[in-house]
Amino acid sequence: MITILVVDDEVDLEPLLRGRFRRQIQQQIYTFLFARNGRQGLALIREQPAIDLILLDIQMPEMDGLALLNELAALNVLIGTVMVSAYGDMNNIRTAMNRGAFDFVTKPIDFTDLSLTIEKTARYVQQLRESQQLKIISDLKSRFFDNITHEFRTPLTLILSPIEQILQRPPEPQELRKSLLMVERNAQQLLRLINQLLDLAKLESGHLTLSTRAGDLTGFVGQIVQSFKPLADSRQLTLDFQSDLIGFHVFDSEKLEQIVYNLVMNALKFTASGQIRVRLTQETTIQLVVLDTGIGIAPEKLPYIFNRFYQILPPQTDQRQSLATEALPGFTNSGTGIGLALVKELTELMGGTVSVASMVQSSVSEESGTQFTINLPFQAVDLDADSASSLVEWGHPTVNPSFESGLVEPIPPSDIEKALVLVVEDNHELRDFIAKELSTVYRVITADNGEAGWELAKAELPDMVLTDVMMPGIDGYELTHRLKNDLSTDHIAVIILSAKSAHPSRIEGLKQGADDYISKPFHVDELHLRLHNLLTRQQTLRAHYQQLLTQPGDRSPTEAIPDKFLQKLQTLLEKHLDDSQFGVNELAYEVGMSRRTLARKLMAITNLSINDFMRQFWLMRAAQFLQEGHNVSETAYLIGYESPTHFAVVFKEFFQKTPSEFMKS
Structure with missing residues (x-):
């Protein structure tokens, strides 16, 4: 049912409209409400949020139609307004249209025209509300993925960080070490799949944005490819990287890393013997080519490989496919159907294009393989090497599929007096784990939510606060804001440690005053280094002020x-x-x-x-x-x-x- 509010001071209009639309009223297609002036109409709009359409006269006592239209923008933007006025009011009608009115009819009213205008306006309002509803659903979905990612990242942190610590200790029995490496490798793969799902959700909702910086494109891509070298060697595959690019370029390192990772991993997955070649060349755009000598993709399947969740199911008797997947623990024969879809959508987000050519072996003498070609419009810039390398974020710690942690001991406090660190984290297992790891070097106090952390920070004035973002009550952003905007606590260094790893989340944390931002899962040795560096900086500044004042x-x-x-x-x-x-x-x-x-x-x-x-x-x-x-x-x-x-x-x-x-x- 469409609810129509008629705001007009002519008393004869009500029976006229009820008679003209009697059939629609009886069939409950339309229902009419009437007000004699703008103030009465405003009151009805506040009382009846389900109003779909307003027939609004311009010339009325107390509050005219234009004044009501101004108020309407703040009350409900999802109402279609049709202005009703005389021919002499055309200037007013133009003003009303500029203020958001959808259409107008003139007096004396042509009821055929009015009927068509009401139908057209009702369709517009329905489309507007459906669009709003889709946006709400999209936002809810995006928020859900944000929250579920946070819930996944915390247990993954509790899996990866302890394993990393165990692997850093003196050599364990070979079988135990092999098992731990398998657990670590699969946890890293699970983390990557979670990140890919989150990126797909953000792409769908339009929330994924570009974050470009300048850097050495050849060095960046080369480092990612090099991280696959141990895996390629173990499978007796040749992995080769070549680039004819010189100078520096502006690009989004996180999204480019996802593209390169997925293409190289895909090539490794479906290549049993031969080679994988990665090339960067300068054509009219930057061209990234990943070529393998794998099993190839059948012509009839090529149009669908970039579709989300599309999976190529090879014949179970294909010996080459079986060999290819056996060497990659954590991967199934069919995959997830996420990687290549993400490659295409991230490429298009950056203004590029992706294409694929493939050949399937039909006889022993024929060769097979697949070539992916990515064209990206990255702009060259003039920078010196030092400034460029500091602007780009080099390969993410999770990029290496066969990552083994090096032995890195926590740095002792040396001349820094044993500092006090406050850990604010609502997950008690992660909070206890962080506190235990840091207590070997620092004095540690903990809080299980932002409010308790704020009170503890004011009471104890720690040297450092390590806080999560997503917590009940006061979140990490608000806690950081309070710490950095209160005279008694603004000197305290703050590190945000969060599952919200996307660029906008990091920017929000830094805007609130955080001194550093670390994504979950994290490496404990990296956490120790960042804490040490911040505390060293504080000590240096303290010594400077002491000398200045004394x-x-x-x-x-x-x-x-x-x-x-x-x-x-x-x-x-x-x-x-x-x-x-x-x-x-x-x-x-x-x-x-x-x-x-x-x-x-x-x-x-x-x-x-x-x-x-x-x-x-x-x-x-x-x-x-x-x-x-x-x-x-x-x-x-x-x-x-x-x-x-x-x-x-x-x-x-x-x-x-x-x-x-x-x-x-």
């Missing part, structure tokens, strides 16, 4: 320091410079912190106690006053010392000169 020199104590918190402390100390009663408690009160919080934050930033920080600020100001010509007694009183003698003793301890000697020098 070394006597020509610098004015009020000279700007690039830290808002220290600037605020110095401003407060300057404000109360001559107040002998202004001490630690007063400073803490003025800055809005407890004495304990202030002491811990100041120590974390400058390695100084509150007393040392205050005394050294006063003494640096004293040196400035003495240089300006004030005598010793005046200077003592100006910086809040009631005893010039005591001031002289403290001054000499700091500057290694008495105030008088300082003035002479």
Whole structure:
């Protein structure tokens, strides 16, 4: 049933419309509601969200049709509005159409025209709502895949990270090591399939976007191909990579990696003997060719190989196919039908094209094989090698199908005092695993949700917060935002550790102020390195501020320091410079912190106690006053010392000169 609201001040219009559309009303095709002015119409729209169509007069008392049309945009954009007015109102009708009205009819009303206009507008509204519903379903699907990926990545982290740690230890029995490598290889393959499904869902919903950077295209593709070399060697296949490209290009490394990985893995899967060649050439566009001497694809199947979930089922008696798949644990004879579909859609997303040519062996003397050709419109750029390599993200850790972890020990804290790390993670097994791994080097405290993590961070002021993103209540983004926008916690380094590995998720985390972003599953040795690097950076900055604040020199104590918190402390100390009663408690009160919080934050930033920080600020100001010509007694009183003698003793301890000697020098 289509609900039509008629907003018109002509009282005769209601019986006229009810009579004209009597049959449609009886058959429950239309139902009519009536309002005498814009205000009544607005009230009905708020009460009746199921209104499909409005017949809206322009000239009405209290609130006219144009004013109601303005309000409608904020209330419900899925209502079709037909303006009803006299011929003399054509300028108003034009205004109404510009504001979103769908159509108009003029008075006196031609009911045949009105009937057709209502039918046309109803179809438009139906299409609009179906489109909106599809978008809602698409968003729900995308959110579902996001959530399910998070749920998959957490247990995969708990599989891969412990296995990696076991493989890093002294050699285990060969059979155990072989089994662990098999588990690791299959877990990596499961992770890749999950990522591919997520990318397909994002492509379908239009949420997958490009993220291009400059880099060495030959080096990038070559590294991915090289990662397959051990697997090719084990199967006595020749894997060859050639490129005639020079210079640097702009490309999306994550999507190109997926394309190269799927094509090379596909070639390995269906090639029992011979060779696989990967070539990069510069034609009118960049051309990537992957050629194999495998079993080939039958001509009748070629048109369908890029369809999603299409699977080529070879004859069970095909000895070459059997040999090809036996050497690749974790793959079935038919595959998943995802890889090549993703290759095509990612290529087209980047503005490229993909084609395939294949030959199936029909006799012993004939050769077989398949060639995939990808044309990509990557633009060349002029960059030096150092800047280019820093812009592109080299091969993902999961790209190597036969990856074996190297022995990498956690870096000891050395001169860094044993730091305090807060781990915020809602999965208790993963939280316990991370805490156990980090506790060999750091002091570790944990929280099981963002709210608890926020309270713990304010209470304990850790050196580092390691947080998940998807958590009940406060998520990782909000926690990061709070930490980085609160004066008491903005110095704390934050690493986001999340299953949301897509580029927009990483950008969102970094926008909120995160110092680093690591995707799940992660390598424990990489986590240790990133923590160590951040803490080393903090220690270096702390030493710099300590030297800046404690070394006597020509610098004015009020000279700007690039830290808002220290600037605020110095401003407060300057404000109360001559107040002998202004001490630690007063400073803490003025800055809005407890004495304990202030002491811990100041120590974390400058390695100084509150007393040392205050005394050294006063003494640096004293040196400035003495240089300006004030005598010793005046200077003592100006910086809040009631005893010039005591001031002289403290001054000499700091500057290694008495105030008088300082003035002479």
